[in-house]
Amino acid sequence: MRMSELSAKSGVPIATIKYYLREGLLPQGRQLAATRAEYDESHLRRLRLIRALLEVGRLPVAAIKQVVAAVDDESLPLHTMLGTAHYALSPAVEHEHTEEWASALQAVDRLIAARGWHITPGAPARAELAQTVVRMRHLGLPVDLHPYAEAVDRLVKEVEMDKIPFDAPRDTAVEALVLGTVLYGRALDALRRLAQESESARRLGVSPPPAPDASAATAPPA
Amino acid sequence: MRMSELSAKSGVPIATIKYYLREGLLPQGRQLAATRAEYDESHLRRLRLIRALLEVGRLPVAAIKQVVAAVDDESLPLHTMLGTAHYALSPAVEHEHTEEWASALQAVDRLIAARGWHITPGAPARAELAQTVVRMRHLGLPVDLHPYAEAVDRLVKEVEMDKIPFDAPRDTAVEALVLGTVLYGRALDALRRLAQESESARRLGVSPPPAPDASAATAPPA
Numbered sequence: 001m002r003m004s005e006l007s008a009k010s011g012v013p014i015a016t017i018k019y020y021l022r023e024g025l026l027p028q029g030r031q032l033a034a035t036r037a038e039y040d041e042s043h044l045r046r047l048r049l050i051r052a053l054l055e056v057g058r059l060p061v062a063a064i065k066q067v068v069a070a071v072d073d074e075s076l077p078l079h080t081m082l083g084t085a086h087y088a089l090s091p092a093v094e095h096e097h098t099e100e101w102a103s104a105l106q107a108v109d110r111l112i113a114a115r116g117w118h119i120t121p122g123a124p125a126r127a128e129l130a131q132t133v134v135r136m137r138h139l140g141l142p143v144d145l146h147p148y149a150e151a152v153d154r155l156v157k158e159v160e161m162d163k164i165p166f167d168a169p170r171d172t173a174v175e176a177l178v179l180g181t182v183l184y185g186r187a188l189d190a191l192r193r194l195a196q197e198s199e200s201a202r203r204l205g206v207s208p209p210p211a212p213d214a215s216a217a218t219a220p221p222a
Numbered sequence: 223m224r225m226s227e228l229s230a231k232s233g234v235p236i237a238t239i240k241y242y243l244r245e246g247l248l249p250q251g252r253q254l255a256a257t258r259a260e261y262d263e264s265h266l267r268r269l270r271l272i273r274a275l276l277e278v279g280r281l282p283v284a285a286i287k288q289v290v291a292a293v294d295d296e297s298l299p300l301h302t303m304l305g306t307a308h309y310a311l312s313p314a315v316e317h318e319h320t321e322e323w324a325s326a327l328q329a330v331d332r333l334i335a336a337r338g339w340h341i342t343p344g345a346p347a348r349a350e351l352a353q354t355v356v357r358m359r360h361l362g363l364p365v366d367l368h369p370y371a372e373a374v375d376r377l378v379k380e381v382e383m384d385k386i387p388f389d390a391p392r393d394t395a396v397e398a399l400v401l402g403t404v405l406y407g408r409a410l411d412a413l414r415r416l417a418q419e420s421e422s423a424r425r426l427g428v429s430p431p432p433a434p435d436a437s438a439a440t441a442p443p444a
Contacts, residue, residue, distance in 0.1 A: 056357070079426045086419065117420035118428075125415035132409045135278070139401055147381045148406065149413050151373045156417040159369045161425060179361055181418065184370065185411055187354045191371050192407065193347035195378040197308065198339035203383060204301040206340075 006039045010047040045171040052175050056182050063088045071170045085174045090124035093131050104133035228261045232269040247290050267393040279400050285310045293392045307396045312346035315353050326355035337371050
């Protein structure tokens with residue numbers, strides 16, 4: 001297809017497609033003449049991936065370049081390629097070199113071992129969790145994260161990973177991983193807040209609303 | 223105690239304490255002389271709350287003012303007061319007036335009803351979830367959120383809400399709610415990414431590392 005058709009099908013403006021071509025995010029089309037190139041399904045798929053990384057993952061262009069390079073390097077095993085995308089989605093955490101940090105990292109590693117998880121030492125989520133543990137300890141909060149680890153472990157094993165099409169083209173698998181990680185993560189967070197509101201109402205006796213025949217008056221829902 | 227002692231005990235610089243006094247975030251001390259005021263434990267507690275809202279909740283000063291006003295208004299029921307803090311932590315979502323939005327909101331309300339949750343229609347997490355559902359549908363992702371709702375419901379009921387000291391001073395209860403919502407939310411997100419990495423490795427056959435006597439060769443961990 002011509003660039004105008006690629007633009008129409010993907011919803012990405014021509015000027016933006018040209019920018020992606022210049023930046024090397026999108027592979028060049030097959031050159032038909034000096035000013036004519038031909039694009040195919042792989043270009044459409046790549047545009048979808050770039051938009052997902054940009055709009056849903058909110059990745060900077062430099063990070064998108066790294067992910068796209070990993071997708072294109074077919075010598076990389078699938079797990080490494082997906083890991084590159086997954087790691088790019090994580091906020092950067094500055095490693096500290098304090099006793100507190102070392103102790104928090106030990107606690108995180110004990111948790112990982114207790115669940116039997118297979119995690120590379122450089123996983124950004126490992127450092128992120130250690131930083132959160134440091135913060136919790138500063139504030140005197142209890143750091144029993146086992147129930148949290150168990151809850152997400154079940155969710156990931158029984159539901160989430162079934163959505164990743166591991167045998168689809170590499171672009172498609174990465175896209176599913178990025179969308180899944182970010183959007184279901186946002187949904188999970190919103191659902192947790194809803195559950196908190198509901199349970200807080202229940203414990204404080206403002207829910208459920210009194211049935212019409214209820215004799216005891218309860219506080220109205222806030 | 224004098225302001226210098228309040229500063230030392232809270233770790234908040236005197237200039238910052240004066241700013242909080244001017245902004246009405248911190249109640250005035252008991253005036254002993256024209257230039258001397260006396261502060262007590264309630265001021266220390268309030269400073270802890272302000273710092274928690276600011277540093278952990280990342281709330282702007284205007285939002286902190288609203289939360290503090292709700293804490294101070296003793297005529298507000300506890301649930302409403304805690305709700306003010308909880309809602310302040312949520313990102314603002316612009317309501318859309320489209321068919322898609324209405325349909326997504328219906329899906330969210332069905333989910334809420336299915337779990338028997340008691341939620342006010344103005345809950346920011348309800349709008350946030352509807353927005354995420356719109357996005358998922360645009361991208362062709364399956365929107366079965368029941369397993370997610372079930373997972374957080376169990377976590378909140380069995381673990382999280384036990385950490386909120388509902389009968390403590392209002393400042394303390396709000397602080398616990400804010401810290402709990404934000405920090406355990408961050409921990410949950412990091413743990414989910416760890417579980418995803420581990421499960422992805424397992425499914426792609428790069429974990430567990432082969433035992434010394436394994437006869438079949440497997441790919442090395444990425």
